[in-house]
Amino acid sequence: MKLIKSLSMGVIALSAIAYSCGGGSNSSDSGSNTPPAATTSTAESVSLEDKYKDDPVFVAGSAKAKEAGCTACHMVERKIVGPSYADVAAKYENNAENLELLTSHVINGNVGVWGEVPMPAHPHLAKEDVETIVKYVLLLKK
Numbered sequence: 001m002k003l004i005k006s007l008s009m010g011v012i013a014l015s016a017i018a019y020s021c022g023g024g025s026n027s028s029d030s031g032s033n034t035p036p037a038a039t040t041s042t043a044e045s046v047s048l049e050d051k052y053k054d055d056p057v058f059v060a061g062s063a064k065a066k067e068a069g070c071t072a073c074h075m076v077e078r079k080i081v082g083p084s085y086a087d088v089a090a091k092y093e094n095n096a097e098n099l100e101l102l103t104s105h106v107i108n109g110n111v112g113v114w115g116e117v118p119m120p121a122h123p124h125l126a127k128e129d130v131e132t133i134v135k136y137v138l139l140l141k142k
């Protein structure tokens with residue numbers, strides 16, 4: 001009992017120290033951090049659509065994605081049936097290899113990367129059109 005008591009006293013003492021340190025740095029942080037925190041929340045409130053809307057890759061790709069019906073299952077920043085484009089862009093580096101890989105997944109269909117739900121094949125789409133869309137998807141990095 002004695003041992004437990006002195007242990008728990010130790011814990012209380014330690015947490016008091018941690019609290020006072022944390023409290024101290026918190027109060028000084030909150031003063032200096034307020035402006036950057038405000039800037040961050042403004043940056044986050046700018047959607048990826050707003051961020052890239054003037055990029056020709058975005059303009060061409062988003063139009064084609066609508067035309068091809070990708071928007072039925074994909075949104076830019078929200079998962080619906082398929083992953084959000086932002087999640088895809090976060091997972092894959094924007095390079096020629098991934099452009100090729102993802103283009104083939106879209107044309108041939110694929111399953112298992114994001115879960116159990118398969119993406120159907122899109123064999124009727126021209127490869128260049130799918131590439132235009134995939135370039136746009138990979139552009140959408142936060």
Ligand code: HEC
Nearest residue numbers: 068070073081082105110111112113114115117118119133
């Ligand atoms: C019927 C719903 C549906 C449609 C339509 C659809 N997708 Fe998908 N998409 C999915 C699902 C589900 C996944 C996840 C597949 C997986 O886990 O491998 C996916 C995955 C993806 C990925 C990531 C692939 C990977 O290997 O990581 C890309 C890129 C993509 N889709 C682009 C498109 C494009 C471009 C179109 C339009 C031509 C399209 N999708 C149309 C459902 C769809």
